[in-house]
Amino acid sequence: MKRVPAVGSRINVTPDSSQVDTAHLGFTTSPHEECAVEEAAQITERLDGDDHAVVVLTLGPEESTEQLRYAASVGGTALALVTAPGGLDWDPQRTAVAITDAVRVLEAAGGQFDLILFGNESADGGNFQVGIRVAHALNRPIVNGIKGIDIAENGFVARRETDAGYEVYELDAPCAMGVKEGINLPRYPTMKGRLASRKAQIQLLEGAQDAAAGGQARVRLHRPPERASTTVVLGDSAEAAPAVVDLLDELGVL
Template identity: 90%
Template sequence: MRILICVKRVPAVGSRINVTADEQQVDTAHLGFTTSPHEECAVEEAAQIVERLDGDDHAVVVLTLGPEESTEQLRYAASVGGTELALVVAPGSLDWDPQRTAVAITDAVRELEAAGGEFDLILFGNESADGGNFQVGIRVAYALGRPIVNGIKGIDVTTSGIVARRETDAGYEVYELETPCALGVKEGINLPRYPTMKGRLASRKAQIAELDCAEGAAAGGQARVRLHRPPERASTTVMLGDSAAAAPAVVDLLDELGVL
């Protein structure tokens, strides 16, 4: 079975997030980075799936679109179960919104499949921890002509395909999908393992394939919208008294306002 996981390099959870001067991007100058938590769970789920399957003819391919520094996240994935790694180097001069990101990932998936065969299952995080756009996985699956279900909290491989479970307020929705297909995984589907020393050492030697970056889609762009507070109304203070003698005046005022 061939499984592809698309991951993203994001600011470390718990970091103090500052924005750039134009308030359109995260200022990454002094931030640490990690793998987006939903996608970290997707890597673990793929590793568990191949561990449950018989035989050795399985692949867990991890793909990311980002700067050269994203190799850090790829090597971490290799230390916890990834068997093949691929990096699409994203030019920093472009605005990588969901539309452009999906085009680049779709092109990379097609290149990987042309070289190594079709992926039975493609896993995405339900949404990225930084942008939270919920779009990339759906756009990629649509472009590849494959079914996708988001919000997944359980995956089983059967002889006929994939059974996926999505949690709802009333219980679980169960989806049966034929392969090839795609799923958007939510954090909590599993508890990601910690890498062993052996895994970390092996990940340093792992080969990372660099793929060409497709830049065909125009960026959608962002617009800043501000809500202005309405002007405050002037208020007038009226003293009705400062002793028990003011009680009748208070009653009369409440009656006038319709409270009594």
């Protein structure tokens, strides 16, 4: 999941117009990913929550622990923060490399995840890339745009909404999915959940500072100069018909 500016905040950009200025923003969890946490909690409840864990992972600054603890109050059973050192451009490529490394560390310690859920895209960058890049690096199937998940014998059945109905995908575990807001209605944290989240342990993992990155470039659109237009009125009655025919013949339409 990702820490993103809260909806309704006044958004300003940095002087070089390349990033959002976060100095005076409030923050929350990206909506698609909030639904992903809820879906993971519901799946473990269907499977018998005592035998399954919901590991919530984010990459970001130390302040991202606020969103991790909120996730713990609504069903997250383990928390991990991949630190994002300042001064680096955490584009989708670098982010995916860091998350892939973190998943490998977590799986080496606790076993392979049956399902990795991503938000379909983050609310701020909207890149649609991170989940696909991570799944590809881990050699696992992934489908995006998911609005329904069922448990199957060897994995999961995922449903993607289309204009004509639903597309249905059967994926063997381990696999990954990108879910969309609306797949469920996220629960509100209880007082018990909030109190427990304050004591939850957060595992810190360091993001690779030398991970390859694509970088950003500022693009300006130069429009061609406007050309003066000339309007010719051919007529306003049936007498204009011959002129229209002559014009269409000149254009090669007739």
